[in-house]
Amino acid sequence: MLALNMSKEVLSAFGLMNEKLVESNEATEARNASFVASLDVKAADQPEKYEPLKAKADQIDKLAHTFDAYLADLKGKMTAKIDDPTDYEIMDKGDYLDEHFFKGDKVKEDGQEFLNQMKTFREGVAKVLADQKGMESVIKEVNEKFNTDEVKNRDGVKVDWLDYHYKGFPLVASLTKMTQLQADIKTTESQVLANMLQGTLSSEVSMTNYTTLMETSKSAYFNGEQFDGQIVLGRKDASTKPSRVELTLDGRPLKENQYSIEDGKVKLKIGTGGVGEHKIEGKLIFAQDGEEIEVPVQSSFATVAKPNSATISADKMNVVYRGVKNPMTISFAGIPDNKVSASAQGLSRGSGSSYVMDATKIKGREVTINVSGTLPDGGKVSDNATFRIKDLPKPTGTVRGEDGAIKMQRNAVKISTIGAKFDDFDFELPLRVTGFKFKVPGQPTINVKGNKLDSRAQKVLLKAKRGSNVQIFDIEAKASGVSVILKKVSPVLIELTN
Template structure:
């Protein structure tokens, strides 16, 4: 286009053509910059999602370690180290990214992130690396080395770590060796380098995910080996009456119905009652006393017989004639309170007991009840149950009903006569308590009367002295005895019939 003679019109056309090409190049550059920006946003979102999944995996491993320390404890120690190294390296990269975009107001204006100056100056000084550049390389190498040392050099992740966090020299398209840092970060637009660092953060998160999943998966695979199975005897109940049959199951730890044993030995004899991978126990209970259930379950694995032992015991007890009923606190129950009552019958589950009461309202279940007595003088607990033999047992237990004993007024948790300064009494709340009572009661003071020698009695509502009470108190002298009496209070919502007074001897 530049050769030969051209008319002014042709020269203008050629110039416009060149400008058009330049504009296309500029637009393409902006599109590429935006593409890098969009990729960086997607990677950032993915890192957030992966972090949440990793945290769930770490929490899952921590739970397993607390439940099975011997099995998962060492894995948790490894995972904790990897989590620490990953968090430190991730934060370091985030700090660099923050510095890179510190001077950019709109963090989403990717087309403005076309400069190369920041990392060119931050990592490089002429043909050499800056202190920050060398530190960056050390951080990458350090993370790879630290994680490898946790897992072991022979780990399946050694090659993965080397590929993801490799800082060896690269070879360009011309076959020339170029330093890794220079090849990856020198002369690139800011948004491209930003995306590159976000991708490295993604590699960190994905490495964590891969490793923790492998740690858990490896133990799961190991737990599926037959050598790790344990026979479990699951009886229908723990104690049996003489003449009853012992019923229950012997199962493997995984309760896998597809794993049918080849042979079972129960108490030194072959046993054939096997259904859905479970050995069904059905035999006479025997005489009163303790009896063992033990044997082996045999499976064939890789052509070899693997025997899984099991062992348990049960007790045979005489049939009871009465229920066992006991008050958790004492032999009496108190009016107005929820008194805890335990009800049990040997050989009968709590769910099969029928419990009722007279003289008060009964609540609760499964062996643990509460009775709130009414106006009667006696409360009766009635218990009925049908034994497995078909026999019905009925029993009852009577309890005396008593009022809550008188409470004692108190100041600063002191009862009787309390010595204290006038100013202390003016600001101290009036309370009440039952120091030797078996229940932990929440006693609320509603009102009280205060008597100062030579002054009129003042009625106070609440727990603290009113203005009128403080006025008469101000006229008291050192050595005077201030009486707090006629205290009205309630315990757990029940109005106390009597609260003993408390006296205060003024010390000034």
């Protein structure tokens, strides 16, 4: 009677253990379902990162549910003829599985199906995880828990795994073993999903996924300044892509053809623009757990003029001329024209870097031009240059465009135009002759108005002998736009050839 009571207590203990396992399995199943749902959301948000992970998880989930459903159906058949499935004390017989799995010493088709289900799950999980880094321990555990190789009994004799675990056992014990198998299935799925996520996170935080970035307070520095750069770590991940990009360049929205997303980076395809600082602002928008997360962007770069000419200066050659508009170009390297200003007596600004210096009213022999510029960070720079002030050079008189001592026929002199010019002068200043004096040897000097011989000068010319030298001197000339009196024009000496 004592032995019978102990047997009933043992049967009840198996039953209570089975109930606890069922409760635990329900909690594990809910946790796994929640993780799979969360994985679905992540795969939708970041498909490149999570789709491969989700694909493996889906395969594991299918293997687990197929095996679990088979075991649940089998457990239902085992207790189908029991009125109260919680009356464990009457579950002392093993008739159902002995008849369902075995026929004498042979394994029946249903028993072989049970072994096949074990093999399909075991090998299926191992195959799915074969190339998954960090899953070696999970594969090993699955192979051990769901191993169906022969087992040595207490006498040291090898027997079939199914025979060793299920033949001749009370129904409640086999029922509990089935529930334990379901627990192992669900635990395996939890381990796989947890390890997958842990492996992904470990990969993300691995130092091999980081690069160094330089943070600076501005995009360009000048010599003499202190560099305030900071080296920081930035993570690179080809699978991390923003779902939307909203960026502006100097306040203008960037179009889709002005950037691309490659290797987890937003690569810009924009022109460098004009000289000066350019701002890139906006946000990168990422999908996370069904919500949009905005990452602000605020950066800048500086454009400087490309060197295309050398600066070559000749000492003592900084010169401006009185009486004319001297064109000048004034700029600061790396600073836009609208941030540069220049000042000096007689200096006026045109457009951009173009200026004009009029030194007519300056009494001294020098003028200093002061230049200042505003840097992108608001700082100021300045410089100056001194120019000598010179008068316009002495004009040269001409006859028929020729100057100095020339030979001409009498008739040519009669009809030629008297002119004046600046020799080797950088400014284009056409001179207009308004009068001159004409002298033939032995004849009175004739004052002529205009730029050709008048009738009086022509009569005197007729009295000149062949080979004599006639002079044109005191030439009066004016230049358009010149506000000073020109120096005396040099004379012209003509030898008559007839």
